Amino acid sequence: xxxxxxxxxxxxxxxxxxxxxxxxxxxxxxxxxxxxxxxxxxxxxxxxxxxxxxxxxxxxxxxxxxxxxxxxxxxxxxxxxxxxxxxxxxxxxxxxxxxxxxxxxxxxxxxxxxxxxxxxxxxxxxxxxxxxxxxxxxxxxxxxxxxxxxxxxxxxxxxxxxxxxxxxxxxxxxxxxxxxxxxxxxxxxxxxxxxxxxxxxxxxxxxxxxxxxxxxxxxxxxxxxxxxxxxxxxxxxxxxxxxxxxxxxxxxxxxxxx
Amino acid sequence: xxxxxxxxxxxxxxxxxxxxxxxxxxxxxxxxxxxxxxxxxxxxxxxxxxxxxxxxxxxxxxxxxxxxxxxxxxxxxxxxxxxxxxxxxxxxxxxxxxxxxxxxxxxxxxxxxxxxxxxxxxxxxxxxxxxxxxxxxxxxxxxxxxxxxxxxxxxxxxxxxxxxxxxxxxxxxxxxxxxxxxxxxxxxxxxxxxxxxxxxxxxxxxxxxxxxxxxxxxxxxxxxxxxxxxxxxxxxxxxxxxxxxxxxxxxxxxxxxxxxxxxxxxxxxxxxxxxxxxxxxxxxxxxxxxxxxxxxxxxxxxxxxxxxxxxxxxxxxxxxxxxxxxxxxxxxxxxxxxxxxxxxxxxxxxxxxxxxxxxxxxxx
Numbered sequence: 001x002x003x004x005x006x007x008x009x010x011x012x013x014x015x016x017x018x019x020x021x022x023x024x025x026x027x028x029x030x031x032x033x034x035x036x037x038x039x040x041x042x043x044x045x046x047x048x049x050x051x052x053x054x055x056x057x058x059x060x061x062x063x064x065x066x067x068x069x070x071x072x073x074x075x076x077x078x079x080x081x082x083x084x085x086x087x088x089x090x091x092x093x094x095x096x097x098x099x100x101x102x103x104x105x106x107x108x109x110x111x112x113x114x115x116x117x118x119x120x121x122x123x124x125x126x127x128x129x130x131x132x133x134x135x136x137x138x139x140x141x142x143x144x145x146x147x148x149x150x151x152x153x154x155x156x157x158x159x160x161x162x163x164x165x166x167x168x169x170x171x172x173x174x175x176x177x178x179x180x181x182x183x184x185x186x187x188x189x190x191x192x193x194x195x196x197x198x199x200x201x202x203x204x205x206x207x208x209x210x211x212x213x214x215x216x217x218x219x220x221x222x223x224x225x226x227x228x229x230x231x232x233x234x235x236x237x238x239x240x241x242x243x244x245x246x247x248x249x250x251x252x253x254x255x256x257x258x
Numbered sequence: 259x260x261x262x263x264x265x266x267x268x269x270x271x272x273x274x275x276x277x278x279x280x281x282x283x284x285x286x287x288x289x290x291x292x293x294x295x296x297x298x299x300x301x302x303x304x305x306x307x308x309x310x311x312x313x314x315x316x317x318x319x320x321x322x323x324x325x326x327x328x329x330x331x332x333x334x335x336x337x338x339x340x341x342x343x344x345x346x347x348x349x350x351x352x353x354x355x356x357x358x359x360x361x362x363x364x365x366x367x368x369x370x371x372x373x374x375x376x377x378x379x380x381x382x383x384x385x386x387x388x389x390x391x392x393x394x395x396x397x398x399x400x401x402x403x404x405x406x407x408x409x410x411x412x413x414x415x416x417x418x419x420x421x422x423x424x425x426x427x428x429x430x431x432x433x434x435x436x437x438x439x440x441x442x443x444x445x446x447x448x449x450x451x452x453x454x455x456x457x458x459x460x461x462x463x464x465x466x467x468x469x470x471x472x473x474x475x476x477x478x479x480x481x482x483x484x485x486x487x488x489x490x491x492x493x494x495x496x497x498x499x500x501x502x503x504x505x506x507x508x509x510x511x512x513x514x515x516x517x518x519x520x521x522x523x524x525x526x527x528x529x530x531x532x533x534x535x536x537x538x539x540x541x542x543x544x545x546x547x548x549x550x551x552x553x554x555x556x557x558x559x560x561x562x563x564x565x566x567x568x569x570x571x572x573x574x575x576x577x578x579x580x581x582x583x584x585x586x587x588x589x590x591x592x593x594x595x596x597x598x599x600x601x602x603x604x605x606x607x608x609x610x611x612x613x614x615x616x617x618x619x620x621x622x
Contacts, residue, residue: 050514071514085512087507089557090557091562092277102517147508
C-alpha cells in the first residue's frame, strides 16, 4: 500500500515538465521534495494530487490505479495543501477548517471535535472566530494546513492516508515553521504518508525520513538526509558553494551556504 | 457576552454553531416578515381591502370557513394574488441565481447578466415584439399568447450555452474566458436590441420600453404556473449544491482535492441559474439589481455559507420585489411605474453605499 508513480512523463506544450519520474510515498514516512526553482516539484505534486491528466506513466493509490478512484472517495485518503489559496469570502477560520470534512459523511459534532483538536495543535484556537480574508499570510497558511489535516485526520477504511504539501512553511516565522512540521511529522507517525515540497535544506534534514532532489524535470538523488546531503551534489544543483558539517547538538548534517 | 461565556463557546466548538444559528434565525424571521408583507401587499391597491379580510380569505383556503365578499375575493384571487406570487417567484429566482453566480465566479460582485442570460432573453423578446406580427398568426393558438415568454426564455438559455461553450476548452471551463465572452456577447445582444428598437414603430416602442424596464403587471395564474415549474426546481437544485459551492470558494484546485467535480458542478449551476433567470426575464422583463444587491446584503448579515445564504437570499429577494412592486403600483396610482426602475432607484444608491462600506471595512 502506497502512493506511487513510475516512469512518469508530463509535457505541456513542447516543454517537458516531468521526465521519467518514479517516486513512492510510503505510509508512516515523511518525504521531502527539494530542488531549485523550476525543477518540476510543483508539477509532480499536481500530478500526484490528481490535477493533471495529460501525463504518461503509471500512478497507483493503495494498490489501485489512481484514476479508478472516484474524486470524493479519493478525497477521503488524500489531502493536498496548495502553495497559496485565494479565498476572499468572509468565512470564519472555523468554517474554513470544517470544510476539510466535506468528503466525509461523519456527524457534525464529530467533525467539530476534530476541527477543534486540529486548530489547537496548529495554534489557531484563538483565531477561530476571525474572518479569513483579514488574516496575515502566515495565519492563512496555518488555517489551510488545519483544513487539510482535518480532512485526513482519521482512518476511513480505504487504506492508508496521504498528505501532499506544497511549501507549507514558506510564509511562516521560525516558531511556526517548526510547529507546523512537528504536526505534519506527528501525522506521519500515525501512519499518514507525507510528501512535502520544502526549500529549507536544514528543515528537511531535521524532519524528513527521505529526501528527493529534483532538477530539470527529473529526479537527481534520493535517500536519507545523511546519504544525499553531500556538498558536491548540493553545489551542483543550486549552483552555489555549499558546506555540510555535523549538527552541533543533533545527529544530522547541517548545510551551510557560503 | 462576557469573555468567560465567549471562552466556553470557543471550547465547545460553538462559533460555527452560533453562525449557523444566526442563519436559521434569519431564514425564519424573513419568512415571517415575508408573510406579513404579502398580506399588506394584497390589501394595498385602488380598492382598499383591510388586512384582516385578506387574512380571512387566506385562512378560508385551508378549510376554515370565513365569509368574505365576492368582489374582494375576485380582486384578490385574479389580480393581486397572482401578481404577488409572481413577484415572490421572480424575486427569489433573481436573488438565488445572483448568489450562485457570485459563488461560481468566486467574485461577490458578479451578476447573472455576466453569463449573457439577460441579454439573450432581451434580444429574443424584442425581436418577437418587432417582427412577431409576421409569424405569430401562423403559430397554434395556445402558443400565440406565450410567444414572447418562450422566445425570451429560449434566447436567454441559448446565449448562456453559447457563452459557456466559448469558455470551455479541452482543459475545462475557464472563468476569465467566461467573463470576457459574457461581456462580448452582452455587447452584441444589446446592439441587436438597439437595432430592433430602431426598427420598431411607436406602439411597439412602448411595449419594448415597458418590457425592458420590467413589470409584474401581466401576472395571470397561467404565467405563475409556467414560471413556477421552472423557477422552483431550479432554485432547489442550486441549493443542493450549497456545500460544494462553499468548497469552490476556496479555489478550483482545492475544491477538487476535497472531492468536488468542479467542472460538472460549475456547468450545472450555470445552467440552473440561466433557467431561473431566463424564466423570470420571460415573465417580468428586465429587473436589475436584485441579483446583485440581495445576496450581498444577506452575506453581510449571516456570512457566506451557501447553506444559509441561498435560502435566505430567496426569501429576501422575494420580499424586496414584493415591496418594490407595491411602490411601483401605488406611488403614482393609478399610473404604474415599471418595477425595474423602482429596484434600480432603490438598488443603485444602496449599492454605492455598499461599495463605500466595502472600501472602509475590507472586502466583504
